[in-house]
Amino acid sequence: MLVDMVGREVVERALSRLPASERDVYENATPVSWIDCDVIEHVYEAIAREAGQDVARLQEEVMRRGVNRTVHSLWRILLRFTSDNALVTRTPLFYRKVFDKGEMVSRVVDRGRAEIELKGFPEISDFHLRGLLVGIGCVIEAAGRRNVQMTPRRTREGAFVIATWTW
Numbered sequence: 594m595l596v597d598m599v600g601r602e603v604v605e606r607a608l609s610r611l612p613a614s615e616r617d618v619y620e621n622a623t624p625v626s627w628i629d630c631d632v633i634e635h636v637y638e639a640i641a642r643e644a645g646q647d648v649a650r651l652q653e654e655v656m657r658r659g660v661n662r663t664v665h666s667l668w669r670i671l672l673r674f675t676s677d678n679a680l681v682t683r684t685p686l687f688y689r690k691v692f693d694k695g696e697m698v699s700r701v702v703d704r705g706r707a708e709i710e711l712k713g714f715p716e717i718s719d720f721h722l723r724g725l726l727v728g729i730g731c732v733i734e735a736a737g738r739r740n741v742q743m744t745p746r747r748t749r750e751g752a753f754v755i756a757t758w759t760w
Contacts, residue, residue, distance in 0.1 A: 594655050594662075599644040607643035611635060627693065634720045652720065653727050660731035672736035680736055681707040681756070684729050691725070695751055705738075705758050711751035722752055733758055 596604050608616050615632045622628055637655075641648035664672060672680070678701045688697035688711075695714030701707045709729070711717065717725075726743040733741045738758035745754045 607639035656727040664735040707756040709754040714751040
């Protein structure tokens with residue numbers, strides 16, 4: 594997806610500037626590989642710098658495209674029939690697929706409002722917190738909710754997020 598967005602040459606130049614150990618991990622990853630969070634962040638930073646783009650905007654666009662591609666087919670239809678509670682209570686499953694540190698607890702507290710708490714990961718970077726929030730927000734949007742807002746507040750344990758949406 595990054596190649597599609599910024600071009601193969603930009604990605605190759607950016608990767609060539611990374612330390613060899615990080616470049617090797619990234620280039621040799623398989624669909625079941627676990628890549629350290631720092632490596633992913635460094636890759637995005639390098640590509641954004643090489644492309645002359647803001648890393649946050651690049652990351653958000655990649656996340657949106659990735660989630661939309663994942664849920665585009667039958668999943669999008671099924672998500673539209675999924676309750677808010679079912680969507681929100683499954684966010685910890687999404688979290689565990691991406692991170693091997695900390696835990697997420699989430700609950701619907703009112704119509705169109707949920708609380709999501711990240712515990713045990715106080716050092717989560719802005720990059721990864723943003724990616725997590727964009728990913729969750731995109732799934733909620735794919736389920737047909739509108740005006741999704743994710744409002745995070747850092748805590749000693751990680752983060753506390755208020756998610757809101759309308760229909």
